[in-house]
Amino acid sequence: MSSDKFPAIGSQLKNCPVIVTLGVCPNFSDYPEWKKKILADSPRIYFPTSLYAEMFVAMGKEIFPSIECYRFVGDKIRQTLLFEMLGLPVLRTRVYYGPLQRQNILHDFPLPFVGKAPRFSSQGQGVFLISTQNELEKYLKHNHPAYIQEYMPACRDFRVVLAGTKVLLAYERIPDKEEFRANVTLGARISFEDIPNGVIDLARSASELCRFNYTGLDICQSEGRYYILEANMKFGTSGFRQAGLDLKAILCELVQNRMI
Structure with a gap:
């Protein structure tokens, strides 16, 4: 492998000329010796996948995305704890364990x-607006522990995608009038206009503090205040397509310029 190339496990940089993509083998022994040598010799691995990320870090190698991106992927509880501990603004959120969930939730949160x-x-499938005690009972049957968050009915919803320290794309997700969730897969409309500076500033701050260097951050605005909702390490690319952007080409350029 040329000294100016780096290996990648995942396929996100497959066509990038400064990357050699090795693919994912669930068993390391299945890699041929030449691929094992590339991984052993390289100080930096791109898109190592959740299977190998921790191993490369333990070996003293740099990875992209950061290990924090893999450690917090898909876990709203741990992400919320991290946001709160770092002093980032979040909507009032509580997690409930045990047999007294229903009683404690209704004591702490007014409906809805x-x-x-x-x-x-993902894609809004695990998000429920709970307006009655019966809806709460239904939610509790399938969700343990319970993750409960205050409802902001007049909240603007934004997605900001960052790689390294660079904002790649920011847009508002405007839900269908019959839907409270602002997911594009559920019919939300994408708008690139009038993105408040406060949204971009919070996204940059959260990304830096959390060490999430490749993520789509969901942020809402309500009554002039901004709140971070969630970090998505696996995010859709509808916004990039609508903006006429090629995410893989952007990532390749960042790698070539040593920005990630």
Whole structure:
């Protein structure tokens, strides 16, 4: 391998001329010796996948995305704890364990409120607006622990995608009038206009503090205040397509310029 090339496991940089993509082998022994040597000799690995990320870090190698991106992927509970501990603005959120969930939730939150699947949900499928006690009972049957968040009915919803310290794209997600969730897969409309500076500033601050160097951050604005909702390490590319942008080409350029 040329000294000016780096290896990648995932396929996100497959066509980048300064990257050699090795692919994912669930068993390391299945890699041929020449690929093992590339991984052993390289100080930096791109898109190592969740299977290998921790191993490369333990070996003293740099990886992109950062190990924090892999450690917090898909876990709303741990992300919220991290945001709160770092002093980032979040909507009022509590997690409930045990048999007294229903009683404690109704004591802490007035109806309506939002219940979410605490881990590994996407595209709005694990997000529920709970307006009645019966809806709460239904939510609790399938979600343990319970992840409960205050409901902001007049909240603007934004997605900001960053790589390294660079904002790649920012847009507002405007939900269908019959839908409270602002997911594009559920019919939300994308707008690139009038993105407040406060949204960009919070995204940059959160990315730096959390060491999330490749993520799509969801941020809402309500009554002039901004709140970070979630970090998405696996995010859709509808916004890039609508903006006429090629995410893989952008990533390749960043790698070539040593910006990531």
